[in-house]
């Protein structure tokens with residue numbers, strides 16, 4: 001669907017502004033740029049499938065874990081959140097990225113016709129929230145038009161922002177621009193300490209993130225105004241589960257206010273998903289089996305009711321439809337009621353209500369401990 005000629009910012013190859021912003025002594029590159037076998041979703045699924053987890057709970061089978069815990073087959077309810085992945089282009093190349101995003105992914109960016117198809121599809125759904133993600137969604141040339149169209153429809157808009165993108169010259173006005181439209185900014189910041197954040201996102205990422213948070217604060221974000229909500233997303237820097245969300249929120253609030261004089265409204269904690277670059281890191285560091293065992297042993301049935309695949313549809317940059325962003329990255333499309341592999345241009349929402357969710361071993365990342373979804377923790381930890 002994408003016609004690269006429609007992408008004026010990127011149609012001649014890598015964007016020099018992004019390359020300059022990303023340059024650093026410890027820069028990671030995408031699996032895609034390195035032609036790594038793991039760049040292929042089938043290879044990632046194969047790595048997880050071939051792990052011997054027979055001694056672990058449920059034999060490593062997610063559908064079994066859900067079923068024997070009394071949750072039946074995982075099925076979707078009505079669509080409340082319409083998530084649009086605007087592309088894999090990003091100004092950063094974080095080590096844990098489940099998208100395998102980076103400055104080299106400039107060809108995988110949603111084009112105007114697909115943006116228009118998303119808007120038409122939105123009008124057919126009951127979704128009240130539009131969740132814009134990427135890559136860095138702000139780098140899509142149609143980002144601002146899409147936000148305006150969604151705001152005009154009275155929808156709650158989330159911008160999943162990596163913070164550092166706000167320092168690029170073309171995005172410097174974005175904090176005020178988003179504030180004027182009441183867009184919730186959901187910002188990823190792995191840790192309130194520089195060393196931990198830079199270890200995951202690259203040297204200099206923390207300093208740039210703090211500068212961006214200061215700009216958001218100056219635009220009215222992070223001070224308790226529901227029309228200018230600033231949400232921080234944190235994730236473990238290592239092979240362990242996300243901590244208890246309320247405790248982390250207190251620590252982050254104190255750490256960021258004392259040392260950097262920046263504030264936020266709420267914090268959500270996510271587990272890292274064992275796919276893409278985090279999967280590569282788990283393999284390279286010898287942590288893969290132990291991490292998967294940890295996820296399995298921490299399976300918490302209390303998280304199943306709130307899994308994001310139950311109320312979300314996720315649209316890829318080329319308009320395909322998935323149960324969630326993780327399935328999108330593994331190229332596991334939704335299976336609507338009529339069995340077709342639907343494109344957003346022909347979305348019939350009635351076919352998606354009650355659909356069985358496509359699951360795999362990666363799903364244990366969503367149900368471990370307090371659980372993990374785009375909205376954060378789902379439950380208290382299992383006993």
Ligand code: SF4
Nearest residue numbers: 090092094097135162
């Ligand atoms: S984790 Fe986010 S900011 Fe980092 S490379 Fe991936 S999409 Fe970009």
Ligand code: SF4
Nearest residue numbers: 308309324326363366
């Ligand atoms: S990975 Fe996706 S499909 Fe699997 S449990 Fe999580 S949200 Fe649901």
